[in-house]
Amino acid sequence: MKPRGILWLSLALNVALAAAIFLSAQKTPAPHQAATASQPVINTSPQPGLATNNPAPAGLPFLWSQIASEDLNTYRDNLLAIGCPKITMREIIRAVINERFGLRRRGILASFQERYWDLVLHRELARRQWLPRTEWGQALESLKAERLQLITDVLGREALITEAERRARRAELEQQRSWLSPEKRGQLIELEAQHQQQLVDWAETLGSRLNGMPTQEDEDRLLKWQQAFDEAEKKLLTPDELAELQLRESDVADWAGNLPGFNPTEDEWRSLTGLRSQYEEAQRQLANPDLTDEERTARQNEVQANFDNAVKEALSPDQFAQYQLANNDQYQALHNVTQRYGLPDSAATESLGVQQTAQAQAAQVRADASLSPEARQAALNAIQQETEQAMSQILGPKVLSTYKEYGGDWVTGLSQTD
Amino acid sequence: MKPPSLLAISLAGNLVLAAVWVVVRQGATARTDAPASAMSPPATLQAANSSPAATETPGTVTPWRLIESADYRQYIANLRAVGCPDWLIRDIIIAAIDDSYQQKNKSDPGSFAPWLGVDQRRQMSRSQSAQRFALRQEKRALVKSLLGYEWDSLANDVWNLDLLTSLTLGFLPDDKVSTVLFLRDKYNEAAQAIREDANYILLDEDRAHLQKLYEEFGAENSRALSPSELDELQLRAQQGFLLANDINFDGVTISREELRELVRLSKSYKEMAREEFVPDRTLSEAEQSRQKVDFEAQVKTLLGPGRFADYQRAQDFNFRETLAFTRQNQLSQAAAISVYESCRNVNEQAAEIQKDGNLSSEERAAALAVLKAATMNTISSALGNHYHNYLNGPGRWLDALTQQPEPPPQNGTQ
Numbered sequence: 065m066k067p068r069g070i071l072w073l074s075l076a077l078n079v080a081l082a083a084a085i086f087l088s089a090q091k092t093p094a095p096h097q098a099a100t101a102s103q104p105v106i107n108t109s110p111q112p113g114l115a116t117n118n119p120a121p122a123g124l125p126f127l128w129s130q131i132a133s134e135d136l137n138t139y140r141d142n143l144l145a146i147g148c149p150k151i152t153m154r155e156i157i158r159a160v161i162n163e164r165f166g167l168r169r170r171g172i173l174a175s176f177q178e179r180y181w182d183l184v185l186h187r188e189l190a191r192r193q194w195l196p197r198t199e200w201g202q203a204l205e206s207l208k209a210e211r212l213q214l215i216t217d218v219l220g221r222e223a224l225i226t227e228a229e230r231r232a233r234r235a236e237l238e239q240q241r242s243w244l245s246p247e248k249r250g251q252l253i254e255l256e257a258q259h260q261q262q263l264v265d266w267a268e269t270l271g272s273r274l275n276g277m278p279t280q281e282d283e284d285r286l287l288k289w290q291q292a293f294d295e296a297e298k299k300l301l302t303p304d305e306l307a308e309l310q311l312r313e314s315d316v317a318d319w320a321g322n323l324p325g326f327n328p329t330e331d332e333w334r335s336l337t338g339l340r341s342q343y344e345e346a347q348r349q350l351a352n353p354d355l356t357d358e359e360r361t362a363r364q365n366e367v368q369a370n371f372d373n374a375v376k377e378a379l380s381p382d383q384f385a386q387y388q389l390a391n392n393d394q395y396q397a398l399h400n401v402t403q404r405y406g407l408p409d410s411a412a413t414e415s416l417g418v419q420q421t422a423q424a425q426a427a428q429v430r431a432d433a434s435l436s437p438e439a440r441q442a443a444l445n446a447i448q449q450e451t452e453q454a455m456s457q458i459l460g461p462k463v464l465s466t467y468k469e470y471g472g473d474w475v476t477g478l479s480q481t482d
Numbered sequence: 483m484k485p486p487s488l489l490a491i492s493l494a495g496n497l498v499l500a501a502v503w504v505v506v507r508q509g510a511t512a513r514t515d516a517p518a519s520a521m522s523p524p525a526t527l528q529a530a531n532s533s534p535a536a537t538e539t540p541g542t543v544t545p546w547r548l549i550e551s552a553d554y555r556q557y558i559a560n561l562r563a564v565g566c567p568d569w570l571i572r573d574i575i576i577a578a579i580d581d582s583y584q585q586k587n588k589s590d591p592g593s594f595a596p597w598l599g600v601d602q603r604r605q606m607s608r609s610q611s612a613q614r615f616a617l618r619q620e621k622r623a624l625v626k627s628l629l630g631y632e633w634d635s636l637a638n639d640v641w642n643l644d645l646l647t648s649l650t651l652g653f654l655p656d657d658k659v660s661t662v663l664f665l666r667d668k669y670n671e672a673a674q675a676i677r678e679d680a681n682y683i684l685l686d687e688d689r690a691h692l693q694k695l696y697e698e699f700g701a702e703n704s705r706a707l708s709p710s711e712l713d714e715l716q717l718r719a720q721q722g723f724l725l726a727n728d729i730n731f732d733g734v735t736i737s738r739e740e741l742r743e744l745v746r747l748s749k750s751y752k753e754m755a756r757e758e759f760v761p762d763r764t765l766s767e768a769e770q771s772r773q774k775v776d777f778e779a780q781v782k783t784l785l786g787p788g789r790f791a792d793y794q795r796a797q798d799f800n801f802r803e804t805l806a807f808t809r810q811n812q813l814s815q816a817a818a819i820s821v822y823e824s825c826r827n828v829n830e831q832a833a834e835i836q837k838d839g840n841l842s843s844e845e846r847a848a849a850l851a852v853l854k855a856a857t858m859n860t861i862s863s864a865l866g867n868h869y870h871n872y873l874n875g876p877g878r879w880l881d882a883l884t885q886q887p888e889p890p891p892q893n894g895t896q
Contacts, residue, residue: 125548129565146545147544155573155577163570166642180649182738185741187724189646192646200649205645208643226635239593321596326600327599330597332597
């Protein structure tokens with residue numbers, strides 16, 4: 065081609081490109097006004113998977129009427145088809161089900177409102193456990209069962225609880241097992257959830273039968289699941305981890321949470337939890353029917369003495385003294401009140417001494433057959449008065465008054481003859 | 483300019499224009515495909531949504547993503563724009579908010595290291611409760627600002643699942659039920675925080691604080707409900723008084739209006755809703771008796787002397803048992819009253835005979851036997867054919883009538 069021809073061609077291309085730039089700029093949509101939040105911000109992307117002969121108007125990706133359906137399975141599938149996350153889809157379908165049942169529920173409730181005060185009159189609202197057996201209770205319960213069944217049918221059993229509830233449960237378990245590595249923690253929780261589901265299925269199977277009794281086959285299945293779970297747990301955790309799990313989650317592990325005024329170290333807790341486990345096991349063995357009552361009593365005393373001695377050895381003398389105090393109900397009541405007023409623990413300990421002395425004196429007076437009724441009453445009045453003064457000196461009148469309201473009514477009771 | 487120079491300039495211009503065109507096109511495509519920041523899924527759902535929905539493939543933007551937004555207001559506006567019904571928008575938004583706050587609450591362990599003592603646990607628990615309480619308040623404020631009204635999914639669950647709550651609040655329209663439950667939860671939570679903080683040992687200042695809360699609760703309820711709704715709600719909250727004090731109406735003719743009035747009267751004796759907020763100090767037995775007498779005097783005025791006698795009779799278990807027996811056997815209420823009165827009289831006479839120190843054991847036994855025979859006659863004529871069933875059921879007390887009392891305990895051995 066001659067240079068002049070190439071030049072014309074190039075100039076033509078200049079013009080074409082300039083025109084293309086102009087047109088492209090014209091076609092570019094204006095930026096969204098996302099910041100002004102009250103206006104919808106939606107554009108017209110394609111609508112994958114949405115089968116409808118009622119297309120969405122321009123500017124909207126879809127219309128809710130294209131998604132909603134009387135048939136809940138279709139509703140569910142439509143939501144998933146437009147990319148609605150499963151969790152949100154579940155919430156939506158659950159809400160739709162609740163709305164539909166809500167209307168029927170309203171109807172049942174309305175029909176019983178007229179009779180509300182008759183139900184009160186006949187004490188139909190008195191016992192909560194009987195409510196499901198009442199006429200209106202049965203109607204509501206049956207509707208609830210129908211609703212749960214529908215949720216299960218459309219969304220699966222896992223949708224019976226909300227995502228927030230599921231996460232709350234998991235978070236609690238995660239926290240409880242925070243001493244395990246995150247990976248193992250997650251695996252253990254999954255394992256337990258599976259096992260739990262097996263147990264639920266098992267119970268439901270029994271519940272669906274007329275007599276509700278397990279067959280040998282059911283028992284075997286349960287045993288097999290338990291063994292499989294134990295094996296899987298052993299495989300997942302090291303022996304030390306498994307021992308730690310059993311220690312922390314044993315029935316006796318939470319004892320420290322019930323002893324006001326006693327704060328064990330971690331080591332002390334471990335020692336005493338081990339001792340408590342042994343103690344519980346020894347107690348279980350005492351249930352052996354071959355033992356006579358005398359043998360059982362003797363062994364019980366022996367078990368108790370062994371436990372007490374072992375605890376004494378495991379703790380320092382001061383800690384042991386505090387442990388003993390914390391196990392005393394009378395001390396607990398005093399401790400709670402003195403703590404409330406910010407008094408030192410010694411105020412509770414000192415008051416306990418006064419209480420024990422006064423109660424012993426009063427018991428002695430009451431048992432003294434040589435006293436006339438008048439003399440007995442006078443002696444008890446004197447003990448009561450002295451005790452009140454002594455307690456008031458230790459605690460102060462205001463704290464004593466509160467204490468009498470919260471566990472300290474024995475002070476007033478000292479003057480009673482029986 | 484010579485053609486070669488012009489050509490060079492034109493070719494350079496082509497390159498520049500081509501580059502500009504590419505940039506402009508890319509910009510246009512980017513603005514069309516990339517979602518605006520407000521369209522990214524809500525932060526609260528992002529974590530949950532680690533695996534995309536079934537139909538979503540990497541690089542594509544699904545229609546749902548175009549309406550979902552981390553900005554709840556935007557999310558609501560988008561849902562509204564596509565025609566989602568308001569009640570469903572509410573539930574979608576509430577679920578997202580619940581989930582978000584559940585995650586915020588993760589810092590709240592809810593369980594303690596097992597070696598922590600009760601004092602340390604209490605201290606930690608208080609700070610966790612305070613944090614939880616603050617979060618709940620924040621969430622409530624957010625919901626109200628978004629929806630324009632108060633709504634709590636927990637309260638809604640209670641309304642939907644708890645039978646007693648359903649029946650008790652069933653006279654209110656749905657939106658007012660939500661408000662009432664919301665207020666109840668809000669104030670109960672605040673009251674619980676005070677009680678927990680006090681370790682359930684309430685001092686005067688705690689009671690004053692709780693009383694103030696209760697008054698605010700009442701004021702908010704008054705604003706939310708019409709006077710008649712409020713009155714009915716308060717009466718229904720108060721009806722628990724009947725159960726708490728074991729008040730029965732078996733055999734008493736009482737209209738619904740009278741029952742409501744009686745429940746209203748009981749408020750001056752003990753206000754049940756207030757009691758939940760501010761537990762009363764335990765009254766002495768004398769104070770309790772005095773209050774009971776006052777209340778019964780008011781009941782007597784309400785029912786009149788005749789029906790008040792019925793009311794008093796209905797409080798006796800023996801009468802209720804006898805009445806149930808006569809009803810089961812299609813006998814009249816008059817028969818139950820007759821049997822019951824006989825029972826009362828005979829017991830009084832038997833007590834006199836037992837107390838009579840002038841009687842020997844044999845004389846006492848003979849007198850009781852005569853009394854028993856006479857009573858059996860009276861009961862037999864009242865119950866007819868059902869007499870024997872009565873003796874084997876509620877009438878077993880007659881067997882004890884002829885038994886001699888236990889010897890009195892010796893002095894000074896208690």
